[in-house]
Amino acid sequence: MAVTVVLPSVLARFAGGQRTHASPAGTIEEVLARVAQPYPELGKRLADATRDGNEFVTVYLNDEDTRFSGGFETYAADGDEVTIVSAIAGG
Amino acid sequence: MSLLSGPELARYDRHIILPEVGLAGQERLKQSRVLIVGCGGLGSPVALYLAAAGVGHLGLVDFDQVDASNLQRQILHGTSTIGRSKLESAEARLLNLNPYVRFERYETRLSAQNALEIIRGYDVVVDGTDNFATRYLVNDACVLLGVPNAYGSIYRFEGQASVFAADGGPCYRCLFRQPPPAGAVPNCAEGGVLGVLPGLVGTIQATEAIKLLLGIGRPLVGELLLVDALEMRFRRVKVRKDPGCPACGTRTIQSLEEIDAVCELPPPEGAPGRDLSVAALAERRRSGWNPYLLDVREPHEWTIGRIDGAVLIPLGALPRRLAEIPADRDVVVYCKGGVRSRQAVEALLEAGFGRVENLEGGILAWSAEIDPSIPRY
Ligand SMILES: [Zn+2]
Numbered sequence: 001m002a003v004t005v006v007l008p009s010v011l012a013r014f015a016g017g018q019r020t021h022a023s024p025a026g027t028i029e030e031v032l033a034r035v036a037q038p039y040p041e042l043g044k045r046l047a048d049a050t051r052d053g054n055e056f057v058t059v060y061l062n063d064e065d066t067r068f069s070g071g072f073e074t075y076a077a078d079g080d081e082v083t084i085v086s087a088i089a090g091g
Numbered sequence: 092m093s094l095l096s097g098p099e100l101a102r103y104d105r106h107i108i109l110p111e112v113g114l115a116g117q118e119r120l121k122q123s124r125v126l127i128v129g130c131g132g133l134g135s136p137v138a139l140y141l142a143a144a145g146v147g148h149l150g151l152v153d154f155d156q157v158d159a160s161n162l163q164r165q166i167l168h169g170t171s172t173i174g175r176s177k178l179e180s181a182e183a184r185l186l187n188l189n190p191y192v193r194f195e196r197y198e199t200r201l202s203a204q205n206a207l208e209i210i211r212g213y214d215v216v217v218d219g220t221d222n223f224a225t226r227y228l229v230n231d232a233c234v235l236l237g238v239p240n241a242y243g244s245i246y247r248f249e250g251q252a253s254v255f256a257a258d259g260g261p262c263y264r265c266l267f268r269q270p271p272p273a274g275a276v277p278n279c280a281e282g283g284v285l286g287v288l289p290g291l292v293g294t295i296q297a298t299e300a301i302k303l304l305l306g307i308g309r310p311l312v313g314e315l316l317l318v319d320a321l322e323m324r325f326r327r328v329k330v331r332k333d334p335g336c337p338a339c340g341t342r343t344i345q346s347l348e349e350i351d352a353v354c355e356l357p358p359p360e361g362a363p364g365r366d367l368s369v370a371a372l373a374e375r376r377r378s379g380w381n382p383y384l385l386d387v388r389e390p391h392e393w394t395i396g397r398i399d400g401a402v403l404i405p406l407g408a409l410p411r412r413l414a415e416i417p418a419d420r421d422v423v424v425y426c427k428g429g430v431r432s433r434q435a436v437e438a439l440l441e442a443g444f445g446r447v448e449n450l451e452g453g454i455l456a457w458s459a460e461i462d463p464s465i466p467r468y
Contacts, residue, residue, distance in 0.1 A: 009247050010276050049275065056271035063328045083326060085317065087267040088246035088276060090284055091133045091221035 001078035005035045007042075008086040011049075011057070012041040028059060029072035031082055049086070073085040094118045099191055103145050114116050116305045117145060122190075123304045126150040126213040128201060130177045130227055132289030133219030133296065135167035140297040142192045142219075146304070149185070153177045164355040174356045176307060188209035200418040201225050203347040217241045219293065223270040224350040224430070230255060230263035231347055234338045237261040239303055239310075243296040246277075250292035250318035253311050253330060254299050256339065260312035265333040265340070270350055272455055274426075288320050311454050367423060367448040369456045382421035387435045388454075392427060396465035398457055406431045413442050425450035425457070427468075 002022040010017045016039070023034040036043035049057035059066045060083040066074045077084055104110045123146050127134050130153040141149060155177050157168040172180035178196045186218060197209055200305060201220070210216055210232045218229045218240050226244070233240040233256035242253045242263060255262045266384065295316065302308045317326040347423045366425075376382075384394040384401040386393060393403045404412050406426070416422060422444060426432040429452050450457070458465040 009249055009282075021432065039146060045275075050273070056267045056275065058166040058266060060328045063326075065226060068331050068390055080365055083317070083328060085251075085315065085328065086265075086276060087223070087271055088244050088249065088251065089223045090282070091129050091131050091219045091257070091289070 003031050003078065003080050003082060005031060005074045005082045007035075007084050009020070010088065010090070011042060014045055015039045018059060023076075024037060025076060025078050025080075027072060028061065028066055028074050028076055028082065031076050032059070032072075046084075058085045059083075060085060069091040094121055095126060096191075101146070102189075106144070108174065112305060112309045113254075116307075119148040120145045120301070122306060123215075124148040124150065124213045125300055125304070126152065126216045127219060128216060128225065129219035129221060130165075130167060130181045131155070131161065131219065131460055132245065132284065132286075133293040134217070135165045136293035137217050137219055137297045137300070138181060138185055138189060138239075139166055140294060141300060141378055142189045143192065143299055144297075146301075147181050147191075148193050148195070150197060150209070151178055151181055152197040152199070152201055152209065153181075154198055154200050162463055164289050172332055174334045180320040201228055202275065203228065203349045206238065206347055210238055211236055215241060215298055215303050217243075217296050219289075220294070223276075226263065226272055227345075227350050228347060231338050231344050234262050234344070235347075235450065240396065241296040241299040243292040245288050245290075245292050247282050248288060248320040250288055250320070251300070252292055252295045252316045252318070253314060254303065257303070257310065257312045257333075261330045262339040264334060264338040264391050265335070265336045266315065266330050266334075268336065272452070272459065281394060285320055288318075291318055311371075325366065327358040365448060366429075366451040368451050369460050372423060372450060372457075373461045380421070382448075383417055384421045385424045385432050385435070385455075386426070387423055387424060388426050392468070394453065395468050396458070397464070398425065398454060398465075401425070406435055409435055409438055416444065418444065419444045420449070423450055426453045428453045428455055 002024055003025055005021040005023055007019050020034045023031045032046055036046060052086060061074055061076055103117045107117050117217050126139050130151055140281055157172045157175055157177055158179050159173055161168060167184055178198050182194050190292055206228050212460050216229060216233055216238050216412050218226060239257040242255050243252045299310050312339040313330055314327050315330050334340045351380045355358060384398060386397055386401040386403045389405050422431040424435045432449050432453060436447050439447045455467055458467050
């Protein structure tokens, strides 16, 4: 068991195109750092996109927006799913 | 005496026999008004299903022409309407589907000036636009007017749907407070889109619109539906009403403001007036290149910050001030995010200027990559 991290394709292109990643349990911050570790550009984009006042990416733990549940300190346990949602505008 | 004629009763029979709709519900649909913003990939199934369902009054907003590359997903249009306006094409198709629907055509780009006027009076808005600028505009206008917005958007194999600005519910800015900076999120023209995806997402929007009009079921208020066509997985996540949201929370947004459309379509390959990256401009200037650097923003933006050596001619003043621009120099045009400058580039090319380039991402990109001392706004 691990934490599953699902990237939107807007960000998966910085992770070798791979959308689903696994990480050991930890805080959201640790989990994201772990996933981005082999992909520096992904780490940079994630940091940019979640910076205060510049949020066009929202990080969910299961179906809860982490901004309302403890932010990046929120603990993701084995079996949890972290879903990253990016604004998209196509129509 | 029903509001519906004999032929209408026959047409809507499969609705009327549903207890959740019934004759009263079908009459309610006939008296309803829905505004569809964008008659492209999402707007196509939305308009077709809402017209078929007997929504009595449909407003259609678009300013584009039908292009062959639209037909892979924009099923409202057809080979015979290539080159015609999307609204004409749409109305012809929809009238053929259901002659009992009345249409209002708005052949214009939704803007800060016209959005409230256009949206006012509709019961539901369906957002099927293809750029962030219009999406934020639709959101803010819907919040100000209290009109629910059946939202959908798509990219490659992924889609999102929700209902924003419903009574007591969150809005688009509760989820994503600001539009992303230029280039951070590619558009469909750059990223591609699976043709059937807007069909999936658009029909969800149409379903939500009908539920809102009839007051049945549980609309997608406070929830975002994430569609993944490759995995065929549908996830639902919560969207909380953010007390700090400038639109529906603190209500600091009291009027509409034009947002630079950072993810508009790029010009076609090989078109004149090509894009110049901020890195290329900085590099080439360091090696001695000295183009005429034209800032087409407004004076209040100019006072916030500017690129060294630039000259200010706001876009609106450009036509009468063309004589000030040297014809024998390279010209580089910039604005905040790269959209107004593209319009300026087109105007300059049309006026006969030969070497004109558009600074990609505008001063925001310049501030992010070259000169962080310029404030971002
Ligand atoms: Zn809001």
